[in-house]
Amino acid sequence: MDVENRVRTAVLDHYAVGRDDVDAASVTFLGLEPIEILRIPGAGEVHYATLGGSRHPMGDPADLLADPLRGPRAELVLTLLASGGPQVGVGRSLGVLAASPAVEGVVLQADALLDLSEPLWRNAKFTAVLLGESELPEVALPDPADPVRYLSVTPVTATEAAWVRLRGAQALRDAWAEAGIDVRDPERSAVNL
Template sequence: MDVLDSVRAGVLGHFGVQRADAASVTFLGLEPIEILRIPDGDLVHYVTLGGSRHPMTDPTAAVADPVRGPRAELVLTLRGGVGAASGLTRTLAVLVAAPAVEGIVLQQDALLDLGEPLWGNASFTAALLGKSDIAEVALPEPAEPVQFLNVAPITATEAAWVRIRGADALRTAWAEAAIDVRDPGRGAAQL
């Protein structure tokens, strides 16, 4: 079983489904990235499949290790989801391809700022990564396991808050204001 088959099995097992709808996005020079769409009551989970194909490499490393290094996939959960024509699948593919394209390492509390709406005319232009409740997928040694990172869509104001105060401060503000970050129509936290 290859890496992506293992990751797909882990995702489907986590959500207790046999299959998921998928869209494929391809960028010049990169292997295809799939975005799995998994309805779950009033929530829709979008999970990338392809970011973990290769380990992420520290951009300051002299040589990239083809086996060792962190691997990650992204999970975006939205209440009610968004339309297929919204551009969301492309955005998630751009985010998960960032390590291959820009040499960044996806990790908890990372701020990914696109400077444009994450989908359609959304007010969210950036994403804050956090720990997902999907269990890591173990790979044969010496490869590191594949981790899943939640994507929280955030506004430009919230992104600035993260840069100044940190990710935990924004999460605290959300909790205090009872903001559901899974609501695609939510407003920005009052910071």
């Protein structure tokens, strides 16, 4: 089963682009297959989508035997306004996040807060991300494998990450909506909490 090609086709179809219309980079971690990051231009925005994190299902690292087919599978998509220009280093950061299930046993899911403890890209004020539901549909795999879900990645500041820990993900999303903050803006300020 070639999970990566199924996911690549689904992402390119969703954004209605061809393989030649996207830039790709890959990040390699010792002992793991490479994670590819696609940079997909859109109307006034750019999407960064991971490929390779869903090759294997995520599972509990305490399990003695991992099921090679069953279990949740996820990839990540980050959408930023294109007006900010290219974000140097964002591909590496997304690769680290997508590899975290294999490296650290993390299960990627909506409302998860993941802290990189370093800027997501050069000169970024964001050091963590909040995962959420994505507009990309699930990618079906042959039975008995679970489908691949795309999760949206929203960059958050250290203050916003603390807010999530205290009040929850939805409280932060509500604060963004109330303040009229566009979380796709790479230059946005943190919400006043």
